[in-house]
Amino acid sequence: MDEIEKLRGFVLTTLEYIKLDMTEEALRPIQTTRSKKGLRMAANDMAETYEDLKEVQIAELDALLKKNDLPTISQMYNKKYRKFLSIISSASISSDNDFRLVSSFVGSVDNDLISSKERDIAERLMANYESSK
Numbered sequence: 001m002d003e004i005e006k007l008r009g010f011v012l013t014t015l016e017y018i019k020l021d022m023t024e025e026a027l028r029p030i031q032t033t034r035s036k037k038g039l040r041m042a043a044n045d046m047a048e049t050y051e052d053l054k055e056v057q058i059a060e061l062d063a064l065l066k067k068n069d070l071p072t073i074s075q076m077y078n079k080k081y082r083k084f085l086s087i088i089s090s091a092s093i094s095s096d097n098d099f100r101l102v103s104s105f106v107g108s109v110d111n112d113l114i115s116s117k118e119r120d121i122a123e124r125l126m127a128n129y130e131s132s133k
Contacts, residue, residue, distance in 0.1 A: 003089030007039035014046045047076035093129040
């Protein structure tokens with residue numbers, strides 16, 4: 001699943017979670033857009049919307065998103081995670097700074113920060129970057 005699909009899934013799932021009654025016509029732009037910038041903005045807006053939720057609700061929504069292999073609300077609050085997602089979705093590390101950021105997530109003690117699939121992709125990208133040096 002690429003970054004666009006993860007962001008789209010995040011936005012649609014969070015909208016569904018709050019049971020916002022939106023028509024198919026209102027949802028169509030989210031369902032069809034290929035604009036990363038627009039979906040990032042929508043995802044950021046959704047993450048901000050949930051800042052006032054109770055811990056139990058955030059945990060419930062995080063579990064729903066994680067079950068669908070989507071970024072969690074907790075992850076989307078984290079600006080570095082959003083950059084990490086962008087890097088691994090682009091399928092290449094283009095700078096030493098990006099390498100350090102990806103490395104920090106792979107080496108994190110907090111195993112819940114990224115999924116095993118994201119970790120595998122990141123490790124492969126790091127190996128490719130190091131071998132290209």
